[in-house]
Each structure stands twice: as structure tokens, then as C-alpha cells.
Amino acid sequence: MYSFFLIQIHPVLMLIGLIIMGGEANITYKALPLKKEIKKLIHLILHAIVLILGIVGICAAFKNHNESGIANMYSLHSWLGIGVISLYAIQWIFGFVMFFYPGGSESLRNQSIPWQVLFGLIVYVLALGTASLGFLEKLTFMESLAGVAKYGSEALIVNFTAIVTREYYSLAPLVLERQCLRRL
Numbered sequence: 201m202y203s204f205f206l207i208q209i210h211p212v213l214m215l216i217g218l219i220i221m222g223g224e225a226n227i228t229y230k231a232l233p234l235k236k237e238i239k240k241l242i243h244l245i246l247h248a249i250v251l252i253l254g255i256v257g258i259c260a261a262f263k264n265h266n267e268s269g270i271a272n273m274y275s276l277h278s279w280l281g282i283g284v285i286s287l288y289a290i291q292w293i294f295g296f297v298m299f300f301y302p303g304g305s306e307s308l309r310n311q312s313i314p315w316q317v318l319f320g321l322i323v324y325v326l327a328l329g330t331a332s333l334g335f336l337e338k339l340t341f342m343e344s345l346a347g348v349a350k351y352g353s354e355a356l357i358v359n360f361t362a363i364v365t366r367e368y369y370s371l372a373p374l375v376l377e378r379q380c381l382r383r384l
């Protein structure tokens with residue numbers, strides 16, 4: 201029962217964290233009509249919460265595997281997942297040191313912004329890809345182990361959730377590219 205909870209909570213934490221909150225954190229600078237310093241703080245705090253949820257979500261998946269005697273790190277999903285969370289942590293630490301505390305010189309900060317934007321978007325798109333593989337794996341397990349029907353309502357729910365996740369949140373990078381949406 202406990203291990204069932206652990207493997208169910210993994211997708212929930214990863215989706216709420218990396219995909220939904222991460223997407224919102226990325227568009228903070230464009231979406232909120234606030235002062236730049238306040239937007240920076242919101243961006244930083246939201247990404248910190250995302251990182252914590254991501255780490256807890258991955259620990260839940262590992263704990264479930266260990267307690268159920270399942271091997272760790274055998275799938276492409278798990279390899280990409282560890283890559284994504286590691287890049288996310290590096291991006292957060294870099295952003296914190298460069299733009300918040302102690303903060304780089306003005307010219308260094310200006311040179312770093314395009315890299316912060318580019319790598320932030322790359323990590324986000326990688327997270328979307330990893331989540332898609334997670335949905336695929338979850339449904340395949342449910343179909344082969346739990347007898348879920350291939351065209352049944354549960355299969356449709358999983359696939360449509362995956363489509364909504366991908367299509368809706370892949371619009372976030374587009375929003376960031378639209379200069380007319382920028383609020384400074």
C-alpha cells in the first residue's frame with residue numbers, strides 16, 4: 201500500500217513541480233506587471249520550490265523501487281530524469297550566484313542573461329520530453345501488468361493528459377519568444 205502511494209505520488213509531484221510550476225516560473229518576467237526586483241524574487245522562489253518537489257518526487261520513485269525489489273535506473277526515462285534534475289539544480293545555482301547573491305558585475309550579468317534564458321528553456325523542453333516518456337511507461341505497465349484495456353477509458357485519460365501536458369506547456373517557450381508580451 202505504502203509503495204503504491206510512493207509510485208503514484210511520483211508523477212503528481214513531477215507534473216505539479218517541473219511542468220506546471222516550472223512553466224509559470226519561466227514566464228514570471230513576461231506575465232507579471234510588477235517591479236523587476238520582485239519578479240526576480242518570485243522567479244527564484246518558484247524555481248526553488250520546483251527543484252525541491254522534483255527531488256522529493258524522484259526520491260519517492262527510488263524508494264518505491266528499493267522497497268519493491270525493482271532495479272533502479274534501467275529506463276531511458278530514468279536516465280533523462282536524472283539528467284534533467286541535475287541540469288535544473290546547476291541552472292538554479294548559477295542563476296542564484298550570478299543574479300542574486302553575491303551577484304556578478306553588471307557586464308557579466310548582461311552577458312549571462314541570454315545563456316540563462318537559453319539553458320532555462322532547454323531544461324524545460326527536456327523535462328517535457330522526460331514526462332512524456334514517463335506517461336508512456338506508466339501506461340505500458342498498467343496495460344501489461346494491471347490489465348488496463350488498450351482502448352479503455354484509463355488509457356485514453358493517460359494519453360490525453362500527456363497530450364495536454366505537452367501541447368499546453370510547450371507554448372510557454374513560445375510566449376517567452378514573443379517580444380510583444382514582454383512587460384518591463
Ligand code: HEM
Nearest residue numbers: 211214261262265272273275278281282327330334335338
Ligand atoms: C520531468 C519529470 C520527471 C522526471 C525528472 C522523472 C524522473 C524519474 C526517475 C529519475 C526515475 C527513476 C527511479 C529509479 O530508477 O528508481 C523515474 C521512474 C519512473 N517514473 Fe518518472 N520522472 C518524471 C515524470 C514522470 C511522469 C509524468 C510519469 C508518469 C505519468 C512518470 C513515471 C515513472 C515511472 C512509471 C517510473 C518507474 C519506472 C522507471 O524507473 O523508469 N515519471 N522517474
Ligand code: HEM
Nearest residue numbers: 226229230244247288291292295296299300317320321376
Ligand atoms: C532551474 C532554475 C531556473 C530556470 C529553469 C530559469 C529559467 C529562466 C528563463 C526561461 C528565463 C527567460 C525569461 C524571459 O525571457 O522572460 C530566465 C530569465 C532570468 N532568470 Fe532564470 N531560471 C532559473 C533560475 C534562476 C535564478 C535562481 C535566478 C536568480 C535570481 C534567475 C534569474 C534570472 C534573470 C535575472 C533572468 C533575466 C530576466 C530578463 O531580464 O529578461 N533564474 N530564467
